[in-house]
Amino acid sequence: MSMKVASWNVNSLKVRLPQVLEWLQEKSPDVLCLQETKLSDEKFPVAELAEAGYHALYHGQPTYNGVAILSRSVPEDGRCDWPDGSDGQARLCAGTFAGTRVVNVYVPNGQSLESDKYPYKLQWLERLRALIAKELQQWPRLLLVGDFNIAPDDRDVYDPVAWGEEVLCSPPERAALTALLNLGLQDSWRHQHGDLQEWSWWDYRAAGFRRNRGLRIDLILASNALMTKVQDVVIDRNARAAERPSDHAPVLIQLEEV
């Protein structure tokens, strides 16, 4: 039995609900992880998604952040925030599907190296590393997916010279990502596609998409126990070309015999 799991930063589910419903119908993923829903929980479109055949596990707040996991089946061991207490930002949720743990994250952006948000980002990533280490003990088959707000290396940046070591590309952020990978995870898209260069995010400004100036910051990290099951990993740039798009494209992984 194969399984399709996707991740998509929708930049407001209120605005993007029609595109999400269309995408669910077109791709029929078993699991779709969303980031930046920007909806408080009472405004989450539970009924519309149920009508489309999807259960929703969601954790939001007004205006900022917000994550959700849409799924054909009801997750086991659903988690909507940190086990050791929230920091007031809705950036994490998780659920288990047929024994495969899916952890959905919206990693803080960091804004700039000088910002207070930058050390917050690094601390957040360290806290995530500790959580994932525990989760892997319980669920060796694990996917860590989401908007990481980190370009793993220079192959993931349209102009690495211009971006330099600024936020999203700085060595401490990349080291934090490497520390996550060192738990026994792999960047599944990179593993599948060698040195290929594709982007998952394009700036709304400066005709970023038309000129194909982007970054690959939306990732699906798969545990070693799952990597042998990976059939394909794709970034759906068609979604970015749609009417009134999110600035991120969905990433979709297909697993066999899960």
Next chain:
DNA sequence: ATGGCAAACGCAGTTTGA
């Protein structure tokens, strides 16, 4: 060469994103 958009909130313009 530079800057260039979109969304939330709320009703003008600020803040945030990446």
